Amino acid sequence: MTVFTVLLPSELRGKLCIFDNYAEIDAAVERNRFRRGCLIVGSPGIGKSTYLLYKLSLQLSQRKPTFYYSYPALRFFNDQGAFEVVGQVPDLFFHDDFQGVLALVDAEKRPNPPPEILWENSSQLSVVFTTSPKAERWRAWVKDRFPETVISKAPDFQEALTAWQLYRVADSHNRIIQGAVQNHLKLLQDAWTHFGPDLRLGLKIMVYGLAAYVEHRRTVELAANSLDFENLSKLLLDGASGTEVTQKLVRSVPDPSSPTILVNRIRSQTVMRIVAMSYRKKDLAQRRQLYSALSTSTHFSTSLGWLFESMAIDKLSRGNITVELTSLTEINHQPLALKLTDRMVEIFPKRTLGWKTSHSQTFYVPAEGNNATWDAFFYYKDGQKKIGVGLQMTVGRKHTLNSDGLNALDSRFEAAMVTEFYFVFVTPQDYSFKLPKVTNNQEKRWRFFQLGLDVTDLDPEGEMLARRFREFQEIDKEDLNIDEMDVD
Known part of the structure; x- marks a missing residue:
């Protein structure tokens, strides 16, 4: 118009x-x-x-x-x-x-x-x-x-592109920037995916490019770190409690059961990871409160897959447990026991060089969510062997295995000079899971396992949450985009 x-x-x-x-x-x-x-x-x-x-x-x-x-x-x-x-x-x-x-x-x-x-x-x-x-x-x-x-519902990304193309943006010297949308198309898509719908952020990216993206991520991290549990709980439970700061973490949507009631949802899987990682620094009691709030509220907020991922990363990275991996490809193979130690969690951007994600005592989590193949990885020493362990946390009964994503993980493991390649589907305990279709080359290169993990001990309402996991029959996580975890 x-x-x-x-x-x-x-x-x-x-x-x-x-x-x-x-x-x-x-x-x-x-x-x-x-x-x-x-x-x-x-x-x-x-x-x-x-x-x-x-x-x-x-x-x-x-x-x-x-x-x-x-x-x-x-x-x-x-x-x-x-x-x-x-x-x-x-x-x-x-x-x-x-x-x-x-x-x-x-x-x-x-x-x-x-x-x-x-x-x-x-x-x-x-x-x-x-x-x-x-x-x-x-x-x-x-x-x-x-x-x-x-x-009000958010526009979709194609509508956002149409709106941005109407704008004539200028740089700090008031010079018109030609083709601002096309120049930053990939960055605009990333921002929309990883931080949720925001036309204003898109306009900043059209002018300032990557600097605007990085600055926005920093404000999201500051918002997550600034909230104590009481304020975070209020934000999650009260749809009308938003502030300029907290709107970086949540988006407001209608309650599915009552479309005139306002509820808050975590803006994306990426933001969910940032919130969960900020709570990793707190004591177990506060982490339990967080997971309880996420899992028990009837209105809230995050998909069950995001919740399970956050709790699984918390438990596996803290270690001091022995887990048993069940082979998904080797018949009559005895479960493989891994004794896990405490590892520092490092959230890394997708452009991070491969050799920078090779430390044996680090639990690596990609900064960008919506990775359709893997959610985290770490390295495990077994005598002279260095094993790379890729993890996909899922509450689905099956899961896609994107070749590009697996190749990106392979490249990181090569840079870390691993000798064996493990890929583990981490599911709730007592969970039937079907291995997705893999190629002959992938089966020769990788050993595929399932780990049934009890994360409900992190939640005071653990049995109720465990039941929700067991009853889940849908596709895991809301946004299943293909991987773009580039490695230089």
Whole structure:
């Protein structure tokens, strides 16, 4: 859609991207035009403010009177022109002529509730209020007017690309950057996958490239490290408790059982790993609390696969246990016992050189989640032998084995000069698991095992969690992308 208004950022050149979910939002707005109004809430950077401009454009094209508030100005549009409303005169909109007139309110510019003259008891206006999940912005208004809540969905990545391509971005010297989307396409995709939907982060990447990506990751790590368990629990259990910091960790979505109830989900598997690793530094009691919160909340937050992965990494890296590996390819083979010691966990970016991930006392976890083949690896000494052990933590009954991902792990093991190559599917205890199809060359190169691991001793509600693992029959983890774990 092409529009011309001073309310649009100049970088958009008068253009708006209309996302698919706007039709659903608009239906709710129209349904409540003569009733109680709408609260449109969702994570930052998913196009909520743009919806208001889209709706304003529709209103103007139909010559319908409309109010638009974006701090500090309240403007009024009708077929006579555009006007600014000055002052806060009580009972300004009490007349029946204002019934069905929309007041579009954008809370993103400043953390404030809508101006009271728009929603006081005498007002006949229908307020449409878009905001991030910060209840203090809307609590008073909702208490008085009981608006319908619409939880805005994020656009998909293709829609995001369309929106970004509308922007004309400039560098620090105000020089236009040509082909900014195409130049950073892979980085934009990585950011979307590893940190969740965020149009604003994409715009930063278009200007600053890798530096913006790295800085965002740093803020995510700081957010994870800054939260104590009490605040983290509140964040996970209360969908309206988000702050600018915590929204780096979670995204807000509708509860599947009640679509007008806001709940939080960890933004991605990558973020889940960062949260779990930040808790690895804490004592066992706090880690138990974390896993209990993740596993017992009816609203929460993470897939069962992510939860199992985090708990398995925690238990295996801390060592002081002997595990038994069951061969998936060798008939009548006795279980192989490995005595594990405490290893330091190192989270490494995918571009890390192979020789830098070769230390025998380190438990390596890739920084990027969504790795379809392996989640971690370590090295094990057996006399003169150095064994590379790749791990895929899964609650699925079977799992894909991507050749490119296995080759990337092979390259890291070669750089570490291992003599034997093990690949272990770590599953919940007493779990039937089927080896995915492997090639003859892979079977000659690798020994494939299953490790049934009891992680529920890390959770006070262990038996309930164990039952959930046993009953799980779906594909593991929400995002099964192919591996891109490059090794130089």
